[in-house]
Amino acid sequence: MTYTQLPDEMPTELQDALERHDLRDAQHLLGRRPPHMIADDLARMDAVDAVVAFRLLDKDQAIEVFEELDPVDQQAVLMGLRDVAFRELVENLDPDDRVRMLREAPAKVVRRVLAGLSAHERQVTAALLGYPEGSVGRYMTPEVVSLDQDMTVSQGLDRVRLRGADAESVYTLPVVDSGRRLTGVVTLRELVLSSPDDGVVDHVLTGAPRAHAADPAEDASRLMRETNVLALPVVDSEERLVGLLTIDDAVEVIEEADTEDVARQSGSAPWLGHYMAATVWQLARYRVVWLLLLLLAATLTVTVTEAFESTLEKVTQLATFIPLLIGTGGNAGAQAATAAVRALAVGEVRVSDLPAVVWRECRVGVVLGTMLAALGMVLGTLFVGAQIAVVVGVALVIICGWAATVGGTMPLVAKRLHIDPAVVSAPMVTTLVDATGLVIYFLTARAVLGI
Numbered sequence: 409m410t411y412t413q414l415p416d417e418m419p420t421e422l423q424d425a426l427e428r429h430d431l432r433d434a435q436h437l438l439g440r441r442p443p444h445m446i447a448d449d450l451a452r453m454d455a456v457d458a459v460v461a462f463r464l465l466d467k468d469q470a471i472e473v474f475e476e477l478d479p480v481d482q483q484a485v486l487m488g489l490r491d492v493a494f495r496e497l498v499e500n501l502d503p504d505d506r507v508r509m510l511r512e513a514p515a516k517v518v519r520r521v522l523a524g525l526s527a528h529e530r531q532v533t534a535a536l537l538g539y540p541e542g543s544v545g546r547y548m549t550p551e552v553v554s555l556d557q558d559m560t561v562s563q564g565l566d567r568v569r570l571r572g573a574d575a576e577s578v579y580t581l582p583v584v585d586s587g588r589r590l591t592g593v594v595t596l597r598e599l600v601l602s603s604p605d606d607g608v609v610d611h612v613l614t615g616a617p618r619a620h621a622a623d624p625a626e627d628a629s630r631l632m633r634e635t636n637v638l639a640l641p642v643v644d645s646e647e648r649l650v651g652l653l654t655i656d657d658a659v660e661v662i663e664e665a666d667t668e669d670v671a672r673q674s675g676s677a678p679w680l681g682h683y684m685a686a687t688v689w690q691l692a693r694y695r696v697v698w699l700l701l702l703l704l705a706a707t708l709t710v711t712v713t714e715a716f717e718s719t720l721e722k723v724t725q726l727a728t729f730i731p732l733l734i735g736t737g738g739n740a741g742a743q744a745a746t747a748a749v750r751a752l753a754v755g756e757v758r759v760s761d762l763p764a765v766v767w768r769e770c771r772v773g774v775v776l777g778t779m780l781a782a783l784g785m786v787l788g789t790l791f792v793g794a795q796i797a798v799v800v801g802v803a804l805v806i807i808c809g810w811a812a813t814v815g816g817t818m819p820l821v822a823k824r825l826h827i828d829p830a831v832v833s834a835p836m837v838t839t840l841v842d843a844t845g846l847v848i849y850f851l852t853a854r855a856v857l858g859i
Contacts, residue, residue, distance in 0.1 A: 443469065450477065504549045544619045544642050555584070559608045565600070580637065583608060618642070638655045728792060738838035741814055741815035752819055766813060773808040
């Protein structure tokens with residue numbers, strides 16, 4: 409089917425058609441949209457309109473659109489369907505997509521979904537739900553075309569033709585021994601281009617990457633990205649093949665992880681569902697906890713200022729540069745923290761690299777501080793005189809070195825303590841550096857000015 413790319417205003421047209429109860433026009437509009445854009449339209453609507461629009465889709469289109477929706481939107485659509493349509497939809501979903509939807513679903517949704525499945529699909533779904541939360545087993549597809557290592561290429565292609573229609577992917581074909589233990593993989597391209605009489609074992613890549621079902625899905629997904637594979641075989645503790653992690657699911661896992669990290673790095677809790685469908689109250693609720701914590705942490709800055717009140721009374725001009733210094737230090741720390749979290753996420757840095765990161769970020773901070781100090785001393789000399797300018801310059805070097813060190817190392821320390829590094833977010837680092845930066849500034853002033 410060929411789709412026409414429509415303008416961004418299209419969701420409004422669809423919404424207008426539904427409000428006019430012009431279902432024929434709405435169906436016509438939906439027929440011109442690709443599944444991923446329809447899913448975005450539905451996610452922006454309230455639950456009632458989304459269900460009405462969804463029921464206008466034909467069977468095949470409905471399944472494609474449903475798989476594009478986020479789990480929270482899938483649940484909203486499902487609960488609005490009648491029993492026959494409900495059972496038909498959940499039965500036709502791939503097992504891994506079904507489990508993805510049920511991960512955070514209310515118990516009544518899970519019970520209704522499982523009750524609407526055939527015995528085989530219920531068994532497959534229950535098996536996937538039995539794996540730990542966040543593990544590869546929750547995301548893999550168990551519908552795999554595997555080849556026996558003693559097959560010929562011709563026999564292997566016959567099996568692909570026989571079972572391929574029921575599998576989610578046939579581009580990567582796991583090869584197993586008589587005990588279902590994974591030997592390696594062979595690609596469909598390799599089989600098609602080989603002599604029919606060749607043995608499958610002659611074309612097996614035995615060193616291909618694999619994952620264990622209990623491994624974190626994020627680690628397995630990033631492994632796929634690093635090794636450029638379309639599917640990753642998943643095995644149990646005895647190396648027996650249990651499924652495949654496909655590239656589309658791996659991309660979703662990485663997107664979910666990155667979304668969560670971005671939210672936490674910005675000082676917010678990650679939210680479920682579409683941003684445009686979230687209410688003002690929901691967004692505020694996701695953000696307020698972190699803001700309250702940061703507000704309490706920021707009282708350290710007030711405490712430090714009060715502790716050095718006598719210093720400020722003697723040299724009131726010091727107060728002029730407080731915003732500049734704590735702002736610069738906070739930004740330097742945030743930059744280092746963001747770089748460290750990203751490096752941890754993509755595997756460029758390990759916890760064992762902590763000493764090297766400390767030394768590296770300390771030097772980076774000092775270099776940055778030196779460059780900024782040159783400008784700071786010029787400004788300080790122009791506005792308040794050379795003595796205060798020296799205080800500002802020296803403080804900038806020390807604060808930037810300290811801030812970069814703290815920002816770069818806190819995520820690694822958090823990782824070592826089994827805390828999500830993103831929790832040690834840029835706002836938290838900034839708040840800590842603000843307070844300690846003031847201490848550095850006032851102590852530098854006392855030392856340089858002799859007060």
